[in-house]
Amino acid sequence: MQKIIDITKLSKSYDDKEVVLKDISLSVKKKENILIMGRSGAGKTTLFKVIGCLEKPSKGKVKVLGKDVTKLTMDEMSQLRLTEIGFIFQDFNLLPHLTAYENMELVMNLAGKNETNNRIMKLLKDMGIQKKKNSLPSEMSGGEVRRLTIARALANNPKVVLADEPTSNLDEKNSKNIMKLLLSLNKKYNTSIITISHDPLVKKYFRKKYELRDGKLKKVR
Numbered sequence: 001m002q003k004i005i006d007i008t009k010l011s012k013s014y015d016d017k018e019v020v021l022k023d024i025s026l027s028v029k030k031k032e033n034i035l036i037m038g039r040s041g042a043g044k045t046t047l048f049k050v051i052g053c054l055e056k057p058s059k060g061k062v063k064v065l066g067k068d069v070t071k072l073t074m075d076e077m078s079q080l081r082l083t084e085i086g087f088i089f090q091d092f093n094l095l096p097h098l099t100a101y102e103n104m105e106l107v108m109n110l111a112g113k114n115e116t117n118n119r120i121m122k123l124l125k126d127m128g129i130q131k132k133k134n135s136l137p138s139e140m141s142g143g144e145v146r147r148l149t150i151a152r153a154l155a156n157n158p159k160v161v162l163a164d165e166p167t168s169n170l171d172e173k174n175s176k177n178i179m180k181l182l183l184s185l186n187k188k189y190n191t192s193i194i195t196i197s198h199d200p201l202v203k204k205y206f207r208k209k210y211e212l213r214d215g216k217l218k219k220v221r
């Protein structure tokens with residue numbers, strides 16, 4: 001089966017200081033969902049960024065959809081991010097002065113797509129926020145904003161979606177809804193989902209789980 005992500009002996013440090021990720025190997029197959037847990041400061045977001053081609057590894061090999069990230073130029077990395085990877089950022093990364101609809105449109109236009117209306121409306125509807133299409137993020141609830149970021153992550157039909165702390169700042173009911181929604185996506189949209197979280201409530205939704213601790217990644221049951 002095709003490997004979406006294939007990481008061997010990855011190490012990462014920022015500015016030659018402390019090593020944040022040590023000798024990590026991980027592979028994710030097509031349509032596979034995995035969870036990466038770990039305490040605050042364990043390096044979860046760093047791993048998210050390396051997998052998402054936002055940071056290059058210091059050592060080791062990171063292949064995303066068969067492409068060796070270390071060999072890509074900045075332009076090639078950004079192209080890969082736009083077309084093949086969907087991001088659900090912990091801090092949302094929505095543009096505050098654009099509506100829900102316009103935030104979706106923006107990432108599609110950046111990827112070179114002009115026929116965007118049907119896709120945007122379908123995704124907003126699937127996420128149950130079609131009524132919010134003309135709202136600014138500041139006019140939406142926490143759960144709605146989160147669903148908008150999921151819709152945006154799927155806009156360009158990515159092979160893999162990366163979710164960094166998708167339940168942070170949500171109450172238990174909303175957290176449940178978001179996790180169910182997120183995991184229904186891999187069937188519906190044929191995507192792998194890599195979720196990064198320190199929320200214990202998230203654990204039960206995954207069969208394949210890993211923990212980051214002291215820079216090392218270990219499989220857990």
Ligand SMILES: Nc1ncnc2c1ncn2[C@@H]1O[C@H](COP(=O)(O)OP(=O)(O)O)[C@@H](O)[C@H]1O
Nearest residue numbers: 014015020038039040041042043044045046047
């Ligand atoms: N851009 C950066 N520059 C320097 N150090 C960083 C940077 N990002 C994260 N770090 C450091 O890397 C470590 C892991 O951080 P992070 O990956 O954000 O962990 P987590 O998401 O698990 O809380 C921390 O010690 C943090 O201070």
Ligand SMILES: [Mg+2]
Nearest residue numbers: 044045046090
């Ligand atoms: Mg983090």
